[in-house]
Amino acid sequence: MATAPSCRARPSSTPFDSLEQEAYLQLWRTYDRLREIDERVFHAHGITAQQYNALRILRSVRPGSLSTSALGARLVSRAADMTRLLDKLEERGFVARKRCAENRRVVFVSITAGGVAVVDRLASDVQRCGKDQLGHLERKTLQALIGILQQAREPHEDPAMAQAWPGNRQSKRGGER
Amino acid sequence: MATAPSCRARPSSTPFDSLEQEAYLQLWRTYDRLREIDERVFHAHGITAQQYNALRILRSVRPGSLSTSALGARLVSRAADMTRLLDKLEERGFVARKRCAENRRVVFVSITAGGVAVVDRLASDVQRCGKDQLGHLERKTLQALIGILQQAREPHEDPAMAQAWPGNRQSKRGGER
DNA sequence: CCATAATAGTCGTTGAAACGACTATTGTTA
DNA sequence: TAACAATAGTCGTTTCAACGACTATTATGG
Numbered sequence: 001m002a003t004a005p006s007c008r009a010r011p012s013s014t015p016f017d018s019l020e021q022e023a024y025l026q027l028w029r030t031y032d033r034l035r036e037i038d039e040r041v042f043h044a045h046g047i048t049a050q051q052y053n054a055l056r057i058l059r060s061v062r063p064g065s066l067s068t069s070a071l072g073a074r075l076v077s078r079a080a081d082m083t084r085l086l087d088k089l090e091e092r093g094f095v096a097r098k099r100c101a102e103n104r105r106v107v108f109v110s111i112t113a114g115g116v117a118v119v120d121r122l123a124s125d126v127q128r129c130g131k132d133q134l135g136h137l138e139r140k141t142l143q144a145l146i147g148i149l150q151q152a153r154e155p156h157e158d159p160a161m162a163q164a165w166p167g168n169r170q171s172k173r174g175g176e177r
Numbered sequence: 178m179a180t181a182p183s184c185r186a187r188p189s190s191t192p193f194d195s196l197e198q199e200a201y202l203q204l205w206r207t208y209d210r211l212r213e214i215d216e217r218v219f220h221a222h223g224i225t226a227q228q229y230n231a232l233r234i235l236r237s238v239r240p241g242s243l244s245t246s247a248l249g250a251r252l253v254s255r256a257a258d259m260t261r262l263l264d265k266l267e268e269r270g271f272v273a274r275k276r277c278a279e280n281r282r283v284v285f286v287s288i289t290a291g292g293v294a295v296v297d298r299l300a301s302d303v304q305r306c307g308k309d310q311l312g313h314l315e316r317k318t319l320q321a322l323i324g325i326l327q328q329a330r331e332p333h334e335d336p337a338m339a340q341a342w343p344g345n346r347q348s349k350r351g352g353e354r
Numbered sequence: 355c356c357a358t359a360a361t362a363g364t365c366g367t368t369g370a371a372a373c374g375a376c377t378a379t380t381g382t383t384a
Numbered sequence: 385t386a387a388c389a390a391t392a393g394t395c396g397t398t399t400c401a402a403c404g405a406c407t408a409t410t411a412t413g414g
Contacts, residue, residue, distance in 0.1 A: 001226050009405055013257075014320075016308075017300075017303070017304060018304065018307050019303075019316060019319045019320070019323075020307035020308060020310060020311040020314075020319065020344075021307040022213055022311055022319075022323060023311055023314075023319045023326075024215070024307060024310055024311060025253050026322075026323050026326040026327065027204070027207065027208055027211065027322075027326060028208060028212070028253050028254060029253050029254065029326075029330065030204065030326040030327075030330045031204055031205060031208040032202065032253070032254040032255060033330045033333045033334065034201055034329070034330065034333070035205070036255070037333065038201070043372095048400085050400095055298050060271040067241075067362080067363095068362075068363065069361095069362065069363080072339070073225070076202050076204065076205050076209070077205060078209060078213070079401090080401065081364090081365095081400095081401075081402080081403095082363080082364095083363065083364050083365075084364090084365090084400085084401095085400095087314075093394075098215070102407080103361095103362085103409080103410070104219055104362095104409060104410085105361065105362040105363070105408070105409045105410070106361090106362060106363080106409095107362080107363070123194075126194070127194060127198075130194075130195050130197035130198040130201060131185050131197060132199050133197060133201055134200055134201060134329060135196040135197055136331075136332055137197075137200075137328065137329060139196060141325055141328065142196045142197065142199075142200045143196070144321065144325060145203075145322075145325045145329070146196075146199060146200050146203050148314075148318055148321060148322045148325070149200075149204060149206075149207040149322075150203065150204040150207075150313060151314065151318065152207055152211070152314060153206065153207045153210045153211065154313075155313055156210045156211070156213075156214065156310075157210065170232065200402085204384080220402095225369095225370080227370090244392080245392075245393065246391095246392065246393080256371090257371065257372055257373075258370090258371075258372080258373095258394090258395095259393080259394095260393065260394050260395075261370085261371095261394090261395090262370090265369095265370095280380070280391095281378080281379060281380085281392095282378070282379045282380065282391065282392040282393070283379095283391090283392060283393080284392080284393070
């Protein structure tokens with residue numbers, strides 16, 4: 001690891017006020033660059049990254065369903081407005097909504113066969129996209145990144161949803177490679 | 178009540194298809210969480226993170242100016258539409274635009290005294306915000322994060338602007354502790 | 355019971371991002 | 385120099401995100 005131990009940065013070349021700010025801006029820019037890549041993929045299929053995420057989560061509980069707010073809590077990015085996100089998915093027949101009988105305030109959402117088809121159709125593109133984005137990093141580097149990111153947001157993560165975004169370090173998933 | 182009775186991490190507890198995808202989603206979520214924090218700060222001052230960045234860059238070249246596109250290239254996040262971003266800043270008297278005489282296609286932008294005042298007024302809040310976001314990480318961890326992020330986006334970074342986002346690893350900026 | 359609060363979701367409005375078409379200016383070349 | 389291409393920026397439109405107000409339903413406390 002660590003290409004170039006030298007590089008010899010000039011003193012005034014860092015326009016950052018603090019290390020924390022630099023880390024955050026690097027994070028922002030990196031996210032922005034990688035997002036550009038996967039949005040190309042999703043856009044080609046007429047879908048949004050956020051919408052894909054919702055479908056991915058719904059597929060994982062299929063044939064079960066989730067309440068609107070439970071789904072929102074599991075999304076990668078907080079979504080202020082589930083209603084309209086689901087409106088779009090429902091319009092296109094990817095999800096179905098059903099009012100809960102016991103508690104008529106909640107609405108359960110489930111993925112339809114059409115929604116599953118979309119996710120499946122995207123699967124290989126998404127897989128390839130991941131390689132395009134970060135495939136040049138070694139596994140150990142990726143794992144280190146994941147660990148630091150979890151550590152970084154740990155104090156800002158709502159403990160109530162620690163199970164949705166667990167801080168499990170090792171995550172030995174086996175497969176893949 | 179009755180949060181998951183099991184916990185028991187069933188094999189399918191990692192909803193990620195690959196390590197690359199996991200890293201990207203962790204990056205996305207972490208960015209989202211940290212962004213929430215600094216947007217609170219900027220929103221309190223009636224400004225956008227992106228706008229603040231533009232002002233920060235313009236202040237760094239003060240009293241000089243940058244062409245619209247040069248400024249856009251230096252921003253943290255690619256901005257599709259500089260025109261309207263600058264419109265808003267100009268409306269509020271934070272920047273000034275002036276057509277270039279030699280090449281009348283380009284427009285030079287510079288920060289005004291009012292713009293400098295805004296950035297200065299925000300400085301301490303921004304500083305504190307950085308601590309809130311990532312102050313709980315050790316310096317070495319932050320440096321490791323920065324290094325991995327640079328490595329992560331290196332193949333996706335336009336070489337033409339490598340100077341705006343240099344890949345210098347160590348960036349010993351001294352003070353700040 | 356009734357009043358009140360708390361919860362789950364919906365909707366209106368505003369502002370920003372995305373995408374592309376368009377104008378103005380300059381460079382190139384036949 | 386006229387025609388064409390390239391460049392820099394602007395603008396129109398559509399879509400998405402943010403914020404808050406609002407409706408409907410259920411829980412709670414006198």
